[in-house]
Amino acid sequence: TLQSMQHNHKVSTSSRKPDTELPLQSLLDMGFTDTQAERVYDTMSKLKGGSAAKHALSTLTALFVLGLNPSSVLKLLEKCPELYTVQDSQLQQRLSNLRKLGLVEGSLQRLVAHYPQILIVPVKTIKNVVLFLREKCLFTVQQVKDILRESPAIVVENTDQLEYKFQYVYFRMGVKQATMAKYKLFRFTLDEVRHRHCFLERRGLYQTPDKRGQTVIINPKLDTILNVDQDTFLADVAKASAEEYDVFKRLMAREWQEQEPQLGSIEAD
Amino acid sequence: GKWAATLAKQPATSLALQHFDATYSGQLGELWPSIRVALLSEKKYGALFNNFSHESTLAQLEAQGCRDFISDTGTEAQPSEVAVEEESNCVSIKKSDIDGQLLSPLQLSPHIKCLVFPRGDITRFKPARPDMYGLLGYYLMDAASVLPVLALDVQEGHSVLDLCAAPGGKTLALLQTQSIGFLCVNDSSVSRTLRLRRVLRSFVPKQLLTDEKLHISSLDGTKWGEVESNTFDRVLVDVPCTTDRHSVTEDDNNIFSKSRTGERRRLPQLQLELLLAGIEAACPGGEILYSTCTLSQIQNQSVVEQAIFLAQENHGIRLQVVDLKPLPHMFRKTFHFAPNLHLGEMVIPHLAANFGPIYMCKLRRLS
Ligand SMILES: C[S@@+](CC[C@H](N)C(=O)[O-])C[C@H]1O[C@@H](n2cnc3c(N)ncnc32)[C@H](O)[C@@H]1O
Numbered sequence: 001t002l003q004s005m006q007h008n009h010k011v012s013t014s015s016r017k018p019d020t021e022l023p024l025q026s027l028l029d030m031g032f033t034d035t036q037a038e039r040v041y042d043t044m045s046k047l048k049g050g051s052a053a054k055h056a057l058s059t060l061t062a063l064f065v066l067g068l069n070p071s072s073v074l075k076l077l078e079k080c081p082e083l084y085t086v087q088d089s090q091l092q093q094r095l096s097n098l099r100k101l102g103l104v105e106g107s108l109q110r111l112v113a114h115y116p117q118i119l120i121v122p123v124k125t126i127k128n129v130v131l132f133l134r135e136k137c138l139f140t141v142q143q144v145k146d147i148l149r150e151s152p153a154i155v156v157e158n159t160d161q162l163e164y165k166f167q168y169v170y171f172r173m174g175v176k177q178a179t180m181a182k183y184k185l186f187r188f189t190l191d192e193v194r195h196r197h198c199f200l201e202r203r204g205l206y207q208t209p210d211k212r213g214q215t216v217i218i219n220p221k222l223d224t225i226l227n228v229d230q231d232t233f234l235a236d237v238a239k240a241s242a243e244e245y246d247v248f249k250r251l252m253a254r255e256w257q258e259q260e261p262q263l264g265s266i267e268a269d
Numbered sequence: 270g271k272w273a274a275t276l277a278k279q280p281a282t283s284l285a286l287q288h289f290d291a292t293y294s295g296q297l298g299e300l301w302p303s304i305r306v307a308l309l310s311e312k313k314y315g316a317l318f319n320n321f322s323h324e325s326t327l328a329q330l331e332a333q334g335c336r337d338f339i340s341d342t343g344t345e346a347q348p349s350e351v352a353v354e355e356e357s358n359c360v361s362i363k364k365s366d367i368d369g370q371l372l373s374p375l376q377l378s379p380h381i382k383c384l385v386f387p388r389g390d391i392t393r394f395k396p397a398r399p400d401m402y403g404l405l406g407y408y409l410m411d412a413a414s415v416l417p418v419l420a421l422d423v424q425e426g427h428s429v430l431d432l433c434a435a436p437g438g439k440t441l442a443l444l445q446t447q448s449i450g451f452l453c454v455n456d457s458s459v460s461r462t463l464r465l466r467r468v469l470r471s472f473v474p475k476q477l478l479t480d481e482k483l484h485i486s487s488l489d490g491t492k493w494g495e496v497e498s499n500t501f502d503r504v505l506v507d508v509p510c511t512t513d514r515h516s517v518t519e520d521d522n523n524i525f526s527k528s529r530t531g532e533r534r535r536l537p538q539l540q541l542e543l544l545l546a547g548i549e550a551a552c553p554g555g556e557i558l559y560s561t562c563t564l565s566q567i568q569n570q571s572v573v574e575q576a577i578f579l580a581q582e583n584h585g586i587r588l589q590v591v592d593l594k595p596l597p598h599m600f601r602k603t604f605h606f607a608p609n610l611h612l613g614e615m616v617i618p619h620l621a622a623n624f625g626p627i628y629m630c631k632l633r634r635l636s
């Protein structure tokens with residue numbers, strides 16, 4: 001009957017025990033309200049596997065030590081419950097690595113709140129990305145720090161793709177490292193960058209600078225190309241209709257897909 | 270390495286683009302960026318339906334989402350402004366302009382069907398298949414190329430000259446009318462004439478390609494008037510030009526390559542001579558259609574203006590420009606037309622309707 005089903009449901013909810021030795025009282029002691037604490041348990045239950053959330057206490061502690069308040073801690077755990085699975089020692093290594101890269105307290109706190117996934121990425125992966133940015137792309141230490149702070153998702157991107165994006169913007173668009181870092185290039189996917197740039201280029205509004213960095217026309221700034229929504233981009237920069245841009249993007253997707261083999265083979269290495 | 274190398278070379282396509290940027294931004298103003306991006310992006314095709322084939326019925330093509338743009342006119346017309354009449358297969362249009370004056374109705378060649386995918390749709394056509402007699406179901410070409418043939422208005426029993434015909438797309442469209450009495454097909458290039466023969470064999474039944482109905486030659490078209498003048502009811506003069514779309518996309522066989530500068534500079538003169546030869550070949554009362562696939566004013570309007578002047582001056586031939594104004598209105602669903610051309614009409618490329626460029630101007634021989 002309906003009644004017995006409801007009864008069963010109620011029983012199963014209240015008898016649900018999170019897979020953690022973290023009692024409600026400790027959460028309240030940390031400053032969570034009752035409802036927040038309920039939601040913390042919810043984030044834990046999102047993880048599959050028996051002892052998945054076994055590092056919950058140390059993770060929560062580490063996040064509070066960073067200076068985050070309960071509500072931001074809750075929000076970031078909802079985004080990234082995998083943090084419960086990270087050993088305390090690893091977490092500390094990763095945090096200290098980020099500090100070494102120049103991300104000190106205020107910016108570290110904001111970075112973690114905004115992109116908690118940064119703490120589930122192994123130190124080695126981040127070191128490789130930093131090495132790539134420093135040695136292959138010749139970004140300065142300061143620029144690398146800015147890139148990590150503004151576009152942290154870069155650490156999980158495929159480095160071949162990253163290299164292609166960097167070379168595209170450096171060589172085809174003639175944009176230097178300082179500008180890329182300043183205007184948050186790495187927040188955008190290669191396709192977003194290429195679509196907008198190619199559209200402008202084919203309209204005659206963007207030129208690859210020559211060896212001395214010169215162009216016949218004045219190129220629009222990277223900032224006004226990327227850091228605006230599509231309507232603004234079309235109205236102010238490309239001076240084109242949404243219909244044209246829509247068809248253009250579909251044509252480009254097909255063009256690139258048909259010449260993909262080269263890029264595919266790079267990925268296969 | 271790779272990057273620097275592409276920067277150092279100046280391929281013909283970039284020479285073409287530089288040339289067009291310099292001339293067309295002035296000539297076309299604000300329209301140029303939209304046309305430029307369209308020229309540099311994948312063009313659209315039209316499928317010229319082959320009335321002689323038993324393969325691929327219209328229904329099959331229409332099932333894929335395309336439609337005959339020629340019969341698909343005026344559905345969005347404002348009734349107060351335009352009245353579209355359709356009589357059997359012959360489409361005519363009466364358009365009253367703002368003053369309330371009637372423009373003379375424009376007769377279009379009948380039986381021609383050309384299928385296109387709708388505006389903004391980038392679907393490609395599959396290659397046509399042969400029927401049991403080996404005839405192909407449709408010919409893929411720039412749909413805007415059909416307009417000069419439509420505008421030529423071939424009527425029953427007409428003798429027609431196609432002066433620069435290879436590879437034969439417009440010849441095929443002319444034959445679709447099934448009303449030509451006698452057709453002369455010419456192209457000065459022997460190899461291209463061979464290609465034209467192959468095209469005709471793949472689309473037209475043998476019994477329509479007999480000597481009484483069709484004559485194919487490889488003469489210099491500028492000399493045509495000396496051989497045979499005052500003869501044809503209709504003359505199509507589809508001249509060689511800077512083929513703008515080809516020139517900005519293909520480095521092979523590019524008229525902007527350094528070695529072909531002379532040839533390119535002589536184009537307007539050659540075009541003028543071809544048009545004059547076509548005018549001479551037409552009979553009094555006959556009609557001549559001049560067309561190109563360039564946006565260039567010097568190869569379009571200027572050539573026509575000079576031809577009108579020289580025909581009178583050197584040959585005493587008076588000509589009247591036939592108004593093609595109804596065309597842009599009838600086919601505005603399918604093509605973008607250049608606004609306010611003082612002479613002729615021109616389809617301009619646009620990403621959502623990436624056909625053309627095609628320029629056309631029609632003349633009637635009065636004497
Ligand atoms: C634009 S193409 C014609 C396309 C053709 N009407 C079609 O629709 O398939 C121009 C043609 O003119 C030819 N041509 C060039 N110079 C010529 C001349 N002096 N006399 C005749 N034909 C010429 C070229 O060989 C070329 O095939």
